[in-house]
Amino acid sequence: MSISNTINSLAATTLSNEVHLVSLGYGELRLATQYCERKTLEDLFQTEDGLIIVDSEGEEIFVDPKTNLYPLEPENTYTVISEKDLESDTEDNDLDEEEEEEEDVDDEEDEDDREDEHETTTTTTTHSHGHQEGSQLKEETCAHTHSSCCQHNDNHSSCAHDEESEQNHPCCPHDHDNEEVVLNEPQHNHTLNNQVYFKLLRMREARVEMISRLYKRLHPEIFTLSEEFFENDFIEPIRQYRKTKQEKDLLKALNKLTDTDIYQFKIFKLDFCKKLLEEIENFKNTGLPIARPNSMNNYGVVLDEIGFTQFFTDLRQNYLCLFTSILYKQYYGDCIDGHHAFVVQYKMDKDKELAFHYDESDVTVNLCLGSEFTGGSLYFKGILDQPETHSEYFEFQHQVGSALIHIGTHRHGARGLESGSRTNLILWLRRIGY
Numbered sequence: 001m002s003i004s005n006t007i008n009s010l011a012a013t014t015l016s017n018e019v020h021l022v023s024l025g026y027g028e029l030r031l032a033t034q035y036c037e038r039k040t041l042e043d044l045f046q047t048e049d050g051l052i053i054v055d056s057e058g059e060e061i062f063v064d065p066k067t068n069l070y071p072l073e074p075e076n077t078y079t080v081i082s083e084k085d086l087e088s089d090t091e092d093n094d095l096d097e098e099e100e101e102e103e104d105v106d107d108e109e110d111e112d113d114r115e116d117e118h119e120t121t122t123t124t125t126t127h128s129h130g131h132q133e134g135s136q137l138k139e140e141t142c143a144h145t146h147s148s149c150c151q152h153n154d155n156h157s158s159c160a161h162d163e164e165s166e167q168n169h170p171c172c173p174h175d176h177d178n179e180e181v182v183l184n185e186p187q188h189n190h191t192l193n194n195q196v197y198f199k200l201l202r203m204r205e206a207r208v209e210m211i212s213r214l215y216k217r218l219h220p221e222i223f224t225l226s227e228e229f230f231e232n233d234f235i236e237p238i239r240q241y242r243k244t245k246q247e248k249d250l251l252k253a254l255n256k257l258t259d260t261d262i263y264q265f266k267i268f269k270l271d272f273c274k275k276l277l278e279e280i281e282n283f284k285n286t287g288l289p290i291a292r293p294n295s296m297n298n299y300g301v302v303l304d305e306i307g308f309t310q311f312f313t314d315l316r317q318n319y320l321c322l323f324t325s326i327l328y329k330q331y332y333g334d335c336i337d338g339h340h341a342f343v344v345q346y347k348m349d350k351d352k353e354l355a356f357h358y359d360e361s362d363v364t365v366n367l368c369l370g371s372e373f374t375g376g377s378l379y380f381k382g383i384l385d386q387p388e389t390h391s392e393y394f395e396f397q398h399q400v401g402s403a404l405i406h407i408g409t410h411r412h413g414a415r416g417l418e419s420g421s422r423t424n425l426i427l428w429l430r431r432i433g434y
């Protein structure tokens with residue numbers, strides 16, 4: 001199943017006129033300075049009631065009245081604050097302070113609880129990786145959350161693991177899955193969380209709208225899935241299976257790698273991989289808004305946001321689900337009805353590795369798009385809810401054009417890149433249950 005590394009060196013670039021805009025509790029965007037215009041930022045951050053931008057020193061940056069642009073310095077990080085959120089935050093704090101004064105008289109111990117409640121209301125996001133606690137990755141620890149509006153404003157080192165000892169930092173602030181567990185507190189917290197969730201959705205809609213209006217596709221033909229994009233090793237077994245209905249015919253497309261159900265397969269032709277990679281680089285070079293694909297990858301791109309939703313819906317429904325229904329029934333593989341499609345990018349001066357985690361998916365497909373690199377292998381250490389598999393150690397060296405499929409809760413990480421740049425397409429397949 002080996003495939004030669006023929007894709008030429010398309011470096012995972014970072015735009016030089018890009019700024020990082022961090023919104024308190026609502027994630028992070030990368031955006032070119034020419035788009036840092038008041039109206040655009042108000043849309044992207046849904047702050048129509050007023051917008052405040054501060055630099056890393058806490059100094060407020062004022063919009064240039066002539067151009068309506070914020071004079072932001074490339075490669076710097078700024079914090080975007082909605083005046084409305086600031087007001088409600090201040091109100092909350094005032095309220096907290098009043099309560100505190102009252103409670104100080106009675107009991108000083110509840111203070112920490114209130115801080116916890118407040119934190120959970122301001123950090124709601126929806127894509128996560130799970131992290132290891134003790135010898136087992138537990139849902140109650142940090143999860144790499146997954147949905148259309150995931151964004152964090154932490155860098156993922158705060159969620160990193162000590163992968164050798166299989167310990168995680170138990171205090172990861174983005175404990176999204178945990179929110180369900182922790183948030184059994186007053187009703188107003190749930191209401192606020194809903195508000196945060198819907199605001200994240202509106203922010204995503206604003207990004208998608210801006211991208212669909214302004215992005216000029218480089219290879220428009222690759223946005224509609226065609227069987228011509230597939231490798232014969234992938235599509236022929238499917239065609240055969242459609243005729244015979246014999247599972248064994250379908251499974252000829254896959255190469256079983258472990259007893260824990262990791263499979264390798266070829267899916268797209270190299271030409272398609274190359275075009276997709278070029279499209280992603282082309283998009284990144286426009287400086288249009290890029291949200292982080294999840295809690296751990298800083299430099300990826302969400303493909304659903306740049307126009308590939310229908311493509312991946314077709315791929316999921318008409319092709320990948322054939323496999324997941326057979327291989328991963330136990331993990332909802334037979335009722336997958338949602339996905340989150342993104343690329344992760346590693347580069348020597350940017351993210352080089354990915355900490356030990358599990359995905360917020362039922363089944364994950366991971367395809368190496370390019371370009372030239374050494375290092376960066378993927379390692380697996382057993383499935384979360386199967387302790388008997390935890391002694392597993394399986395390492396896989398990515399090759400361009402080659403894909404893996406595995407259970408989402410199969411614990412894994414990516415070793416450090418040693419040279420070049422690596423871009424992988426990740427497809428988190430999920431049972432949403434509509």
Ligand SMILES: O=C(O)CCC(=O)C(=O)O
Pocket residue numbers: 129297344354359366378412413414424426
């Ligand atoms: O770097 C890779 O190939 C894996 C990425 C990954 O596991 C993830 O984004 O969840």
Ligand SMILES: [Fe+2]
Pocket residue numbers: 357358359412
């Ligand atoms: Fe992962």
